[in-house]
Amino acid sequence: MKINMRLQTTKFEVVALLLLFILAAVFRFWMLGYASFGTDSMEFYKLAKIGQSIGEIWRNPPWLNQIPLNETFSLIMVKIGLPATPFVVRLPFAIMGVMAVFFVWKLARRWFGPGAALSVLLLAVFNPYQIYFARTAYHYSGALCWSAAMFLIFWSIWESFRRKEAPSGKDLTLWFLAAVVACHMHMSVWVVAGLQGLLMLIYGLKLKTNRTRFLGAFSLGSVLLTALMARWLIRAVQEVIKNSVGGGHHTGSSAKSEFLRLLPAYFAGENLAAFILLLVAIALTILAVFRDTESGKRLRSFVLICTLHILVLLLYVAIIGSGIAKITYFSSIWPQFILLVGIGAFAGVRSMVSQRWRTGIYAVLAGAYIALTAWPVYAMIRLEGSPTPYYKINDWILSNLPAETPVLTDRWYEPWNELAVHNPGNINYTFTVPDDPIASYSQFNWRKTVENFFEKYPEAAFLEMERGKYESTFGPWTFPQQYFARSATVTNNAVMMLRKTKVFPLDTFSSANTNRIVTRIFYNTPEDLAEAAKRNGRDVLRIYNAGWGYAKPGWQQGQFEDYRLLRQSASLAIYNLQDVPLQGTLEIAAATSERSKSITVAEAKTTFSPGRIRQ
Numbered sequence: 001m002k003i004n005m006r007l008q009t010t011k012f013e014v015v016a017l018l019l020l021f022i023l024a025a026v027f028r029f030w031m032l033g034y035a036s037f038g039t040d041s042m043e044f045y046k047l048a049k050i051g052q053s054i055g056e057i058w059r060n061p062p063w064l065n066q067i068p069l070n071e072t073f074s075l076i077m078v079k080i081g082l083p084a085t086p087f088v089v090r091l092p093f094a095i096m097g098v099m100a101v102f103f104v105w106k107l108a109r110r111w112f113g114p115g116a117a118l119s120v121l122l123l124a125v126f127n128p129y130q131i132y133f134a135r136t137a138y139h140y141s142g143a144l145c146w147s148a149a150m151f152l153i154f155w156s157i158w159e160s161f162r163r164k165e166a167p168s169g170k171d172l173t174l175w176f177l178a179a180v181v182a183c184h185m186h187m188s189v190w191v192v193a194g195l196q197g198l199l200m201l202i203y204g205l206k207l208k209t210n211r212t213r214f215l216g217a218f219s220l221g222s223v224l225l226t227a228l229m230a231r232w233l234i235r236a237v238q239e240v241i242k243n244s245v246g247g248g249h250h251t252g253s254s255a256k257s258e259f260l261r262l263l264p265a266y267f268a269g270e271n272l273a274a275f276i277l278l279l280v281a282i283a284l285t286i287l288a289v290f291r292d293t294e295s296g297k298r299l300r301s302f303v304l305i306c307t308l309h310i311l312v313l314l315l316y317v318a319i320i321g322s323g324i325a326k327i328t329y330f331s332s333i334w335p336q337f338i339l340l341v342g343i344g345a346f347a348g349v350r351s352m353v354s355q356r357w358r359t360g361i362y363a364v365l366a367g368a369y370i371a372l373t374a375w376p377v378y379a380m381i382r383l384e385g386s387p388t389p390y391y392k393i394n395d396w397i398l399s400n401l402p403a404e405t406p407v408l409t410d411r412w413y414e415p416w417n418e419l420a421v422h423n424p425g426n427i428n429y430t431f432t433v434p435d436d437p438i439a440s441y442s443q444f445n446w447r448k449t450v451e452n453f454f455e456k457y458p459e460a461a462f463l464e465m466e467r468g469k470y471e472s473t474f475g476p477w478t479f480p481q482q483y484f485a486r487s488a489t490v491t492n493n494a495v496m497m498l499r500k501t502k503v504f505p506l507d508t509f510s511s512a513n514t515n516r517i518v519t520r521i522f523y524n525t526p527e528d529l530a531e532a533a534k535r536n537g538r539d540v541l542r543i544y545n546a547g548w549g550y551a552k553p554g555w556q557q558g559q560f561e562d563y564r565l566l567r568q569s570a571s572l573a574i575y576n577l578q579d580v581p582l583q584g585t586l587e588i589a590a591a592t593s594e595r596s597k598s599i600t601v602a603e604a605k606t607t608f609s610p611g612r613i614r615q
Helices: 011-029 042-049 054-059 069-079 086-125 128-134 139-162 169-183 188-204 211-245 255-267 272-288 294-320 327-352 355-381 390-400 418-422 438-443 446-456 479-483 493-501 526-535
Strands: 406-409 428-430 461-464 486-491 518-523 540-544 548-551 563-566 572-576 597-601 604-608
Touching: 011 086, 011 128, 011 355, 042 069, 042 086, 042 418, 054 069, 069 086, 069 139, 086 128, 086 139, 086 294, 086 327, 086 355, 128 139, 128 327, 128 355, 139 169, 139 188, 139 294, 139 327, 169 188, 169 211, 188 211, 188 294, 188 327, 255 272, 255 294, 255 327, 272 294, 272 327, 272 355, 294 327, 327 355, 355 493, 390 418, 390 486, 390 518, 406 446, 428 548, 438 446, 446 479, 479 518, 526 540, 526 572
Parallel strands: 406 428, 406 461
Antiparallel strands: 461 518, 486 518, 540 572, 548 563, 597 604
């Protein structure tokens, strides 16, 4: 039995669709290369910059718990000749972001009509959570997209079962193809695919006709899907064993707190107005499911299936995560949630309000959602980092500090990870010793090493990213405020906008101390240093001037010494802090690594042999 699902398209729908899909593209592509990368997504950028071999990354995946298909998308962009820029690296994920919007609209349009489809489309287009990950080079945009594609095809299969018919071979083939891609996006999609496969098997066994044909096709698809996923299933089990036995741990927050904020975060934010609007949408959905019409029966089935998806994934994450979770781990059920809310709210208004009032109520609800999300959407587009504004920090340093000034950080990972990725090449970011974990912080006496660093390089600056770190254990640390005469604040203004509306796609956006969202750069001018040295009773102050490079060559071997590098020429500034002339001796300790090097100081020539320190 075939059902004609053709629905008449009105001019209003055409205009609305055109406008909303244009907005969907604008929100996901505009200024796509503007933000700096977060800790996880920068790995995609690094792989693209070095032109990583696609074959090699599949032969030797860098992580046990991730599949490198998403990285492959970015690498393909580079392999076909596009430059390895932030825009290009993120481009596949923005494309999948628009595709996800299309898939949820398509499902609603086909099975619930143009009005419900426009409702879903509006929610998807302006959805802050989906927009954020569509603009992020990471696994979740793909999880959202291909989970939506899989559910679109699954619902066509489900409708066949509702009619007590075997699904078509085309639908089964498309579902298995979508499942293959979706399951390579993120492990959370495995649960969604498994649930849909189980439902298909249960209802397929109840078929009166064509059961054998269905079971044969389903079995073949299941075997092929399992074979393709076997390697990754084994690696996932290894990751679980490593975390439970080998001292590893899951990252995230309390599962209970993440469950409570999950639906508001997936809707419009965790503010009161958004929460009220979400409750209204849920109430309208509940009212709609009690209708006795044929469409009401379909809606009840749809609500049940969507709710089942959400509950099963919640249970899975609660068990596997050992009480730890992140809202991102549930990204594969975002399509079910947004469809449930969009279709349910539309159906609820239609079921309880007379026709002459419906348009006005739809307009009020749509306007309320746009009003709640417009500001967060603008902030998403203007994000300067996730959450640290690295490019903005670079710009400030290049504009306000002398060239090649060493910039010490309070997070030792930064100079060789995030700051290294975003470094334009002429900023000397550095660290003293490891400050994490806390045992290393204490063992190396990190605070003392910082003081020694600025005694050695008084002209250096200090980049504060983790204000108050370990103060509960070691007490307040006020050295930067005491040593430096000046400071500047570099703020990710877009994240501060999101904090006002309580839209937090990542938990780092909501930290109480705003660490890494608001950073401070402490620095001194030569005049500041001279005045401070004089106050402290010093006779002479030595400062490295222009021309000196910086190196910390042995840190990977646990050797944390650092050096200033003399290239062709460089200068030292020596300040006499007394009111009378002084005499003294300038002593230089230096070494050259590969070949002899001669330097001339005040017309006196000295030769340094390779591998030997000479004073």
